[in-house]
Amino acid sequence: MDTYTLGGSTLAAAGTVLTREDVQNAIARAKQDWESTADTLPHVVCLLDDQRCAVRVNRVIESWQLGRVNEVLGRDMHELLHPGGCGPDCELGRLLDESWKRLRDGQFAEFEVFDCTLERALQVALRRISADASGRRSPGHARAVMIVYDVTPLHAARAALVSLNESLEARVHARTAELESANRDLQNEILRRESAEDALRQSRNELALLSQQLIKAQESERRRIAQELHDSVGQSLSAIKYSLERATVLHRQERHADTHPLLIRTVERVQETISEIRAIAANLRPSVLDDLGVASALAWLCREFGETYPDIGVHTCISAADPDIPQRLTTTVFRCTQELLNNVAKHAKATHVSVALARETSTVTLIVCDDGVGLPRASSSGSFWLGHGIRNLRERTEMTGGKLTLASEPGCGTRARIDWHLTSTDLADAWTAQSATQLK
Ligand SMILES: Nc1ncnc2c1ncn2[C@@H]1O[C@H](COP(=O)(O)OP(=O)(O)OP(=O)(O)O)[C@@H](O)[C@H]1O
Ligand SMILES: [Mg+2]
Numbered sequence: 001m002d003t004y005t006l007g008g009s010t011l012a013a014a015g016t017v018l019t020r021e022d023v024q025n026a027i028a029r030a031k032q033d034w035e036s037t038a039d040t041l042p043h044v045v046c047l048l049d050d051q052r053c054a055v056r057v058n059r060v061i062e063s064w065q066l067g068r069v070n071e072v073l074g075r076d077m078h079e080l081l082h083p084g085g086c087g088p089d090c091e092l093g094r095l096l097d098e099s100w101k102r103l104r105d106g107q108f109a110e111f112e113v114f115d116c117t118l119e120r121a122l123q124v125a126l127r128r129i130s131a132d133a134s135g136r137r138s139p140g141h142a143r144a145v146m147i148v149y150d151v152t153p154l155h156a157a158r159a160a161l162v163s164l165n166e167s168l169e170a171r172v173h174a175r176t177a178e179l180e181s182a183n184r185d186l187q188n189e190i191l192r193r194e195s196a197e198d199a200l201r202q203s204r205n206e207l208a209l210l211s212q213q214l215i216k217a218q219e220s221e222r223r224r225i226a227q228e229l230h231d232s233v234g235q236s237l238s239a240i241k242y243s244l245e246r247a248t249v250l251h252r253q254e255r256h257a258d259t260h261p262l263l264i265r266t267v268e269r270v271q272e273t274i275s276e277i278r279a280i281a282a283n284l285r286p287s288v289l290d291d292l293g294v295a296s297a298l299a300w301l302c303r304e305f306g307e308t309y310p311d312i313g314v315h316t317c318i319s320a321a322d323p324d325i326p327q328r329l330t331t332t333v334f335r336c337t338q339e340l341l342n343n344v345a346k347h348a349k350a351t352h353v354s355v356a357l358a359r360e361t362s363t364v365t366l367i368v369c370d371d372g373v374g375l376p377r378a379s380s381s382g383s384f385w386l387g388h389g390i391r392n393l394r395e396r397t398e399m400t401g402g403k404l405t406l407a408s409e410p411g412c413g414t415r416a417r418i419d420w421h422l423t424s425t426d427l428a429d430a431w432t433a434q435s436a437t438q439l440k
């Protein structure tokens, strides 16, 4: 008995005779089944024969514009997908050949490739179709099924995901770098503020110390003035009072010959006392400082020093004129010179001292040099200063924008130099003062 098979399934059961009509009906049904299933799929489904030629293809082939279903039947599977031909190095062709070989070895084959000819990413799966129950295969029988999926959107999505990941990673990197640099800036700022706070604290402490010293200096100055008034003026006034009382008694006794010399002596004492008071006042603040200016006051101070200490030769080199020195510096320059000269007299055992005051365009320089014993060596703690003189001088200098430099070698004398850098206000003031002097 003849049996008819379709798609590998046997249509005749043992002992059943099929008419031609039955077979045609069965074929029509199978066709319908194929159309209702394979044609609705979104991928290419193709049945292949022994020669890997298409025996059936679904309609997707048309929507992929690879030809009409009827035209493509009988084409080799490679030609089916590349109907317009392709180069000898076609990757799809190579992979199809390999897959076909594996299929012949009884294996299942699947691969993915981006096909430049179709401009699609393809996923291709090839499976064997087993022979029918009788084991026979007529020519044109399907031996394998090839399913070609278009995975382009999937690839695009994957690529988009990868690029998104990369850009996300780049942004995370950039943000991390930004944060790190902001963090560094913040840390630097914290350090800067901490050091500014330290400096502020230190300058507050120094200021407190300075004001304490100022109060002490003021007190000791008051004590010194009180002492001086007591010892000199007080003594003189007591002596004058006593002489006048004595003169009154002598006058009452009409001892005119004794009264006269006593009164002359008393007038001399009064004159001396006046001079003493002048000297005290001049020492407190020489009037020449206010009347003329600091350059003239220094010249006066040096003269006074020379008279007071005749064993020390004084050389004065004052190249600056009174109006050259800004008003705000006059007292400081005077007091510094006074302290430096006092130190020479007290400590240096010098035979010569020189005092120089010069004005450059934007600096005022005071130099006091002696040829005495030099400063004592600093102790291990770096300090040899027992008195307040130098410390006060340094603070006074720094408060007025100057810088003190002390240089000394034992036995080779001491050189004190102070430089004041003039501000633009100083320069303007000096200019006004100079113009005023020229007009006089
Ligand atoms: N020209 C100098 N030659 C040698 N030693 C000096 C000279 N000037 C200062 N000294 C030394 O430096 C020390 C400190 O001087 P500073 O003027 O600070 O204090 P002082 O003169 O001892 O006391 P004060 O000025 O408070 O009355 C002095 O005791 C002295 O040993
Ligand atoms: Mg001193």
Ligand SMILES: [Zn+2]
Residues within 6 Å of the ligand: 078, 082, 085, 086, 087, 090, 091, 092, 093
């Ligand atoms: Zn090809």
